[in-house]
Amino acid sequence: MKTSKKLRQESRRLFRNCIVNGDLDENRVRQTVRLVISEKPRGYVPILSHFTRLLKLEEDSRAARIESAAPLSPETQMQVRQQLTRRYGNRLNFIFTQNPALLGGMRVQVGGDVYDGSVESRLRALQESF
C-alpha cells in the first residue's frame, strides 16, 4: 500500500513515542493502536500499516537468530547469550534453530549483522577463491 509522506511522518512520530529509554514499550504500542482505531484520524489505515512495518523492522533488529548444525548445549547457549547481550544490550530476543546445511559451526544474525563461522561458509569462500 502506498503511503503519503505526511502519513509516514505521522507513523514515525507515533512509533518514536512508543520508545521509552531506548526500548520499545509494548503497553504504549497497544495503547497507541487502540487510540488510533477509536479516534479514526484521516488516513488511519495507512498510518497503522506503516506503524506495523516500523514495529516489524524494530523486532527484526532485536531478533538474534542463532543457527547451528547440531543442537547447542545449554552452556554454549548461555555463552552466546552473554556475548551478544554484551555487544547489543539487553533488548535481544534469542531464537535458536538447527540447520544441518551448515555442516558445522554456527551462524548468528542480529538485525543486519551476520557472524558466520559455519563450515559451509568457509567451503564457499574457498570455492570462490579458486
Place this chain on the structure above:
Amino acid sequence: MSTLLQEIEAQISGIKTGVTKQNVGTVREIGDGVAKIEGLSDAMLNEMLDFGNGIIGLALNLEETEVGAIILGDYTSISEGQEVRTTGKLLQVPAGKELLGRVVNALGQPIDGKGPINATTNYPVEKIAPGIIKRKSVSQPVQTGIMAIDAMIPIGRGQRELIIGDRSTGKTTVAVDTIISQAQQNHAAEQLKDASYRPLYCIYVAIGQKQSNVARVIAVLEEAGAMPYTIVVSASASDSATTQYIAPFSGCAMGEWFMDNGMDALIIYDDLSKHAVAYRQVSLVLKRPSGREAYPGDVFYLHSRLLERSARVSEKYGNGSLTGLPIIETQAGDVSAYIPTNVISITDGQIYLETDLFYQGIRPAISVGLSVSRVGSNAQIKAMKQVAGRIKLDLAQYRELAAFAQFGSDLDAKTQAQLERGKRIVEVFKQPQYKPIVVEVQAAILWTVQNGLMDDVPVEKIKDFQTKLTEYLTSRKTAVMDKIRAEKALSDPLTAELKAAVTEFKQTYR
C-alpha cells in the same frame, strides 16, 4: 604438478579461517533496475552491494528504514525477499593499456568477443577530481585534424570542449575524426621513433546510442587503424538506465589511469543528453524529488563532477592529462535549454554545429560566431598562430559583408576583395569526414590562402586546388613539410621555401 600443489596450498592458507562478519538486508521491492532493501544498516553511499549470482548493485539512497540501490546487471533474476550483502568496496573498473583496442561495457567487461581482459589495475568509478595545486595550465595542442577547429577553436590537452548541435549535424563525426587523427599521429611517431612526441590515447563512451551506430563507429575506427589506440565503452539504448548512468564514469576512470601514469588521454562522451535522461529515470524510480523538466536537483553536479575529472596535472604528479569532449544534442537549435546551458557553463568552450550550415554544404557545419575555445591560442603551435590569427576576424567580416552584399549594391574593390577572400576561406575549411589533415599541411594551406595565393583560383575550384596542392606538398616537397612539423613555426626562410613551392605548383595547376 608440484607448482600447482604449491599454488593451491598458498590459496588455502590465504583463506580467512576465522568468523566473518557481514551486513545483510532483504529485498523489499524490485523493479526498473532499482531495488529497495530493508536492513543493510552499515551500507555507505555508492557502496557495492552483492545480490548473489554475480549481480552487483550500488547503494544510492540511504533512508531511515531502507536502502535504495541500482542494479548493475540482469535485475530480472532478483526477487523480493532475497538476501543482499554489503561488500565494503566502491565500484571499480579495470584500467590500463590492456583495454586498448577493446570494446567493453560499463563495468569494464569485454563485449567484443576477443576474450578476457587481463588488466592488473582497477580504478574507482567515482573519484574526486584533481585539486587546484595538482593542476597545470593547458598548453599542449590536441590536433583534431579538422582545419576549422585547429585554426579557429583550438583544443588543448586537459581542456573540456563541448560539441553541441542538433541531430545529424556531424557531432559524432567530429569526435571520430579526432580519434583517427590521434591514431595517425601516434602511428607516425612510432614509425619515426620520435621520443619527444606524447601519444594521445582515446576513449569513446557511447551512452544510449543505437547499437548499429556504435558498430559503425567501431568499423570506421578499425578501417582507419585507430582501434589499437582506442577503448570503446558501450552502454547502448537497450542497456538499463543504471548502466547508461555508470558508463561515462567508468570511461573516465579508464582515462584517469592514463593521466595518473604520466600519459595523455582523450575521452568522448556521446552523448551527455542521453546520460541526463538515464539519470532522470534512475532518480525518479528512486523517488528522489524532481525539479525542472523532471530532472533531479543534482543533474548539474552529475556532469560537473564528471567533467572536472578531465584535467592536466603538473610535472610533480606525472604531467599527464585527460581531455574531455562531451557531446550534447540540442532540439531545434535551442542552446538555452536546461541541460545544454548546464554543460556549456561547465566546459572550457563549445563547438556549435548548425543544421543550416550543414545543408548549405558547409561540413563540418561549425558556426564560427557561436563557437569558442577558452584556452585559445595557448593550445596552438606557433605556425598555426601565425597563419590562423586573423582568420576568425576575416570570416566574421565576410559574414557581415555577405549579408550586406546580397542587396546587390555596387561595392568598392576592397570590399569585393574581402568577400572573395571570405568565400575561399569557407571553401578551404570544408573537409570530408574521416579524413583528418596533419598540422603542417593545415599551416601550409592556410598560409597560402591568407597570402592571397588562392585569390586567382575560382571559388568552385578551390577544393580541387587544395587537394592537389596537398598531394604536391606531401609527395614532392616533403622537406618543407618536415621542417614545419619539426620547427612548429614559420620562420622567414621556411616561409620563402613554402612560397616557392606553392608558386611552382600554381604554374602547373589547371
